[in-house]
Amino acid sequence: MVQEPRPTPTQIGPAAYDTWRRTPLGALTERLEHGLIFEAAGRLDDLHVLDVGTGDGAFAVEAARRGAVVTGIDPDPAMLAAAAARAHAMDVGLQLGDGRAEQLPFADGTFDLVFSVAVLCFVADAAAAIREMARVLRPGGRLILGELNRWSSWAGLRYVKGLAGSRTWRSARFRTAAQLRRSMAAAGLTVMSVDGAVFYPQFAAAARLMAPWDRWLGRRMTFGAAFVVISARKPSTSCGGPSSIRGGPARCFGAAMGTWRRQTFTPIDISKRRVAAGAIGTMPGLPTSSPSKPSGLA
Numbered sequence: 001m002v003q004e005p006r007p008t009p010t011q012i013g014p015a016a017y018d019t020w021r022r023t024p025l026g027a028l029t030e031r032l033e034h035g036l037i038f039e040a041a042g043r044l045d046d047l048h049v050l051d052v053g054t055g056d057g058a059f060a061v062e063a064a065r066r067g068a069v070v071t072g073i074d075p076d077p078a079m080l081a082a083a084a085a086r087a088h089a090m091d092v093g094l095q096l097g098d099g100r101a102e103q104l105p106f107a108d109g110t111f112d113l114v115f116s117v118a119v120l121c122f123v124a125d126a127a128a129a130i131r132e133m134a135r136v137l138r139p140g141g142r143l144i145l146g147e148l149n150r151w152s153s154w155a156g157l158r159y160v161k162g163l164a165g166s167r168t169w170r171s172a173r174f175r176t177a178a179q180l181r182r183s184m185a186a187a188g189l190t191v192m193s194v195d196g197a198v199f200y201p202q203f204a205a206a207a208r209l210m211a212p213w214d215r216w217l218g219r220r221m222t223f224g225a226a227f228v229v230i231s232a233r234k235p236s237t238s239c240g241g242p243s244s245i246r247g248g249p250a251r252c253f254g255a256a257m258g259t260w261r262r263q264t265f266t267p268i269d270i271s272k273r274r275v276a277a278g279a280i281g282t283m284p285g286l287p288t289s290s291p292s293k294p295s296g297l298a
């Protein structure tokens with residue numbers, strides 16, 4: 001029987017990202033978002049990092065460039081192909097594979113740092129996804145979430161696009177920093193910082209005018225910020241997340257069984273995968289196949 005291809009979770013392909021980043025507004029906005037994520041991440045040398053919903057690999061490649069050993073997962077094959085091409089173009093190693101935030105194909109405690117940017121708005125049960133991200137963190141490891149803030153004109157615009165028929169935005173769920181914070185705390189994590197960025201409306205002129213004050217504002221509030229970044233730490237004493245703390249040794253055993261069951265990650269062979277036609281077609285020096293060097297963790 002021929003298997004139907006699985007529908008991709010969003011209709012935003014890699015080409016749309018590339019086009020967005022080439023606009024003055026996109027370039028400025030991306031610079032602020034990257035700045036905030038990597039400020040929260042701090043030094044990355046030799047850390048094992050998971051990028052959940054890696055998309056075309058912009059954050060994953062930057063983390064690898066900063067010395068991390070990076071794994072990126074995404075359910076959209078076109079995005080994974082674009083991420084592989086980006087890694088090749090930047091000459092960094094990435095391990096890439098199919099995976100969803102709600103059921104991560106990794107053992108408990110695998111990563112030093114997990115981050116996920118602009119993904120949870122496409123996930124119905126964000127709390128479950130956050131529990132999964134907490135599970136795959138080692139004790140003492142950190143989770144960094146970057147999300148489109150519900151209380152922002154940018155989310156409002158996308159909400160209207162959803163009402164006007166956009167499939168991607170119709171099913172999107174925008175959350176507040178407080179909601180994400182609560183889910184992180186409920187997953188047993190200790191929230192360390194909450195920051196905002198992108199306080200301007202979605203116009204290049206307004207962006208240019210307001211960008212110099214963006215970081216100053218973002219340290220003080222998140223209301224009105226299009227982008228919020230929340231950083232949290234997993235307690236060092238935990239053996240498998242909040243359930244193990246509550247449930248004692250029996251729960252720890254359960255977590256260990258979970259570890260055993262969930263080791264199903266199969267990285268794509270990026271040395272053989274051809275980049276999907278048009279995936280990031282306008283990138284200068286775009287390779288037609290991904291790197292021949294082995295990926296980071298393989």
Ligand SMILES: C[S@@+](CC[C@H](N)C(=O)[O-])C[C@H]1O[C@@H](n2cnc3c(N)ncnc32)[C@H](O)[C@@H]1O
Nearest residue numbers: 009053054055058076079100101117118119122
């Ligand atoms: C807006 S893009 C963000 C990509 C990247 N994180 C970035 O910020 O450049 C959202 C990504 O989330 C992925 N995605 C959607 N649902 C997902 C899920 N349930 N688990 C993991 N990734 C998902 C999409 O395929 C897409 O690549």
